[in-house]
Amino acid sequence: MNNEHLCPVCLTPTFILGSQTGLLDGREFLVRRCPLCRFFYVENYRIDFDHIYNENYYRGSGADPTVDYVYELENPLRTIRGYEWKGIFSIYKELVSGNGRWLDYGCGGGGLVRFAVENGVDAIGCEEGWIAQRGQMLGIPIIPLSELNKYAGSFDFVSAIEVLEHIPNPIETLLQMRKVLKPGGILFVTMGNAEPWRERFFSWDYVKCPDVHISFYEPETLKRCLSKAGFLPREFMSFNGFVDIIKFKVLKTLHIKNRSHWIDVLPWEAMARVVDKHYKVSRQPYGVAIEG
Ligand SMILES: [Zn+2]
Numbered sequence: 475m476n477n478e479h480l481c482p483v484c485l486t487p488t489f490i491l492g493s494q495t496g497l498l499d500g501r502e503f504l505v506r507r508c509p510l511c512r513f514f515y516v517e518n519y520r521i522d523f524d525h526i527y528n529e530n531y532y533r534g535s536g537a538d539p540t541v542d543y544v545y546e547l548e549n550p551l552r553t554i555r556g557y558e559w560k561g562i563f564s565i566y567k568e569l570v571s572g573n574g575r576w577l578d579y580g581c582g583g584g585g586l587v588r589f590a591v592e593n594g595v596d597a598i599g600c601e602e603g604w605i606a607q608r609g610q611m612l613g614i615p616i617i618p619l620s621e622l623n624k625y626a627g628s629f630d631f632v633s634a635i636e637v638l639e640h641i642p643n644p645i646e647t648l649l650q651m652r653k654v655l656k657p658g659g660i661l662f663v664t665m666g667n668a669e670p671w672r673e674r675f676f677s678w679d680y681v682k683c684p685d686v687h688i689s690f691y692e693p694e695t696l697k698r699c700l701s702k703a704g705f706l707p708r709e710f711m712s713f714n715g716f717v718d719i720i721k722f723k724v725l726k727t728l729h730i731k732n733r734s735h736w737i738d739v740l741p742w743e744a745m746a747r748v749v750d751k752h753y754k755v756s757r758q759p760y761g762v763a764i765e766g
Pocket residue numbers: 481482483484485486508509510511512513
């Protein structure tokens with residue numbers, strides 16, 4: 475058995491599902507699949523992080539043309555990203571009692587952190603590189619990963635929004651998040667759900683930028699990851715926060731950049747439920763930090 479191809483989540487031997495061409499320089503990426511935990515991952519992922527996560531990437535002219543983090547950071551009241559911030563904030567309110575401390579892990583420029591702070595929460599972000607500096611210049615509290623060890627057991631809520639698909643070893647990263655949470659603290663992660671795409675994986679938009687999206691999870695995969703990293707996986711009882719999160723995702727897919735009055739008059743509650751039936755975004759579990 476070739477040890478190099480064991481699943482990073484459950485250590486089961488994996489097989490090659492196919493390959494996908496990157497958008498950055500036409501590199502070919504091998505996608506592997508774990509038959510046990512159903513983790514999909516890019517085997518030969520890029521390690522030139524400074525090259526891929528540069529200013530171009532954050533402006534939407536790099537490895538993932540669907541993002542524009544700089545615009546969102548500079549236009550918080552206009553960008554449709556504001557809907558997502560609102561949805562995540564409402565999930566925080568539901569899952570955390572009182573005004574618990576919040577860390578946004580992999581916060582980018584810190585738009586969500588700023589939103590939380592403006593709504594009265596003691597929140598900081600952690601991030602590396604060009605985009606972190608950009609957020610810091612705007613006065614958003616962002617620390618580098620290397621400083622996280624000073625925050626052991628500090629937070630009531632950790633969010634990681636579209637983070638886990640960018641990293642090769644989810645368990646390692648989840649353990650870092652567990653470390654900074656108080657026992658009983660909440661971990662909320664978002665990412666696409668790979669389950670509806672099980673039989674047609676390569677037609678999923680998420681897979682189209684394998685330069686940066688390298689790990690893909692079904693709810694069962696994420697549950698396993700959470701358990702291994704010291705969390706109790708839980709399913710959401712309420713759909714409330716997902717209305718705005720899905721509203722953002724729909725508008726992003728439609729290449730709509732700015733909020734507007736006509737968007738807000740649409741029946742989003744019903745529309746989001748229909749979308750969620752297909753894409754099962756809300757089926758990904760969250761984690762409760764276990765004591766010890
Ligand atoms: Zn596995």
